[in-house]
Amino acid sequence: MNKEGKYVSINKITIKEPDISKSKIKIRYVVDGDIIELLIKYSRPLDIEIEDARLISIPPLVNYSLFTKEIEAEFPISHEDYNFFKEMMKINSTEVYVNKLIKRPEFFKKELLPDKPDKKEAEYIPNMKFKFSDIKKTINGNGSVAILSSGGKESLLTYGMMKEIGSEVFPIYVNESGGHWRTAKTAYDYMMNNDPNTLKVWTTVDRFYKEMNKKVNVLNERALKMWSDTYPIQLFIFPVYIFTILPYIRALKISYVMKGDEFDDPRNMKTENGIRHFYGIYDQTMEFDKKITEYFKIKELNTIFFSAVRGISGYVEERILFNRYPEIAALQRSCHSCHYEEGNIVPCGKCSKCNGVLLFLLANSIDPKIIKYKNEDINDFKNNYRSRLYRLDDDEKEHSMFKLSRGKEGKPHEHIEKIHECTECCDSNYIPEDFKDKLMNIMKYYTNGITKLKDGEWD
8 A cells, every 4th residue: 555545445346357259349447346447349340359458458448547456357368468568657657747737736635645755655556366377379460550540640640650661550549438529530431431540449448437437536526526638547548548549550450650749848858746747648758668668569569659740740730730731730630628519519719729720730820710710719819819818838839939920929949840850759760660751851841950858958
């Protein structure tokens, strides 16, 4: 138990043997005696391996590592699985402890918050009771690429570039049961009509999180009932998607999985009272990509995970997307509250995601109406962008404001318009050789050279 045991809310989770039918998985969890289900359905007929279904059942629970005393399963996993998920739980506990309990305390009961950051509390891991079997079912990829697709600028740009350089691409959309699907639906509908490789997974993982959150007594009523632009707990999101698409990876012999992880300035990655953390985005880092690629190699699943856009800012991403791939750009919906108006899915124009998109587009002299922003939202943003809430690196925000205001606001940062090279966070050498030069040439055309981190500054 972690220090004083004050964060443990769930005594025991038992993962039942998954039920598999044609293209469908049902997973049942016994959580302190109550059954919580997770359903997953694939849009293409699949013969799902039981070993894959078992692996799919574990990542959602990593989100609750800080709050759970014991996790057991009715089925065996390999020692590699155990070691990987144990490490992920330690990292996730630290991420949640620092970036939720400490940095976003509005979701938690005040009397249960940490008095001060404590490394031992942060690194808590549940007792993991698993049986072991080292059966391996190898995947030998055929060079094809899966893109985890969401309707946002990063995955759309990745899709456009990979199609341009001639790769066999499978855009895969994960349809959560909540309102998040509205963000992806415009792009998904278009690709379903224009690209026969388009795939979807339908999952009730949002409902699963909602039921699990009720078991976490550290959360307050706001976390359980009020709308927010972020999950109250969940930070282990992308790995859930990755394991969910494992049956597609196996059936299609996919060699590469691409995530739309853009540039995050490593200078902002500071420790919290000596506790190393990743600002809640560990699963979007190059370190995670290396870790899961290594794990897949040991498992003989042999799939490489990487991002093509990790070296460029969101400001530059929008420039490339709208100038090089305008038809794809028009599909972008980056908003926490997309909704229907006259049959179209439109962004709200006011959330932190919309603020970032509007800032980047206007700073690049791109008309936001292309992606369904209304005139009143655009004009309101122009009048109030200085005081809007952004979730951007400071340099990126200041540079975009400088460009938008024609030098009257913000501050120029030349590195924002360059390709960043850093061995720790955005090393272009980690892009597989089959793609690197072609992708870099596209990005170089829209940027002002390459910048490297030296003595804490981008040169």
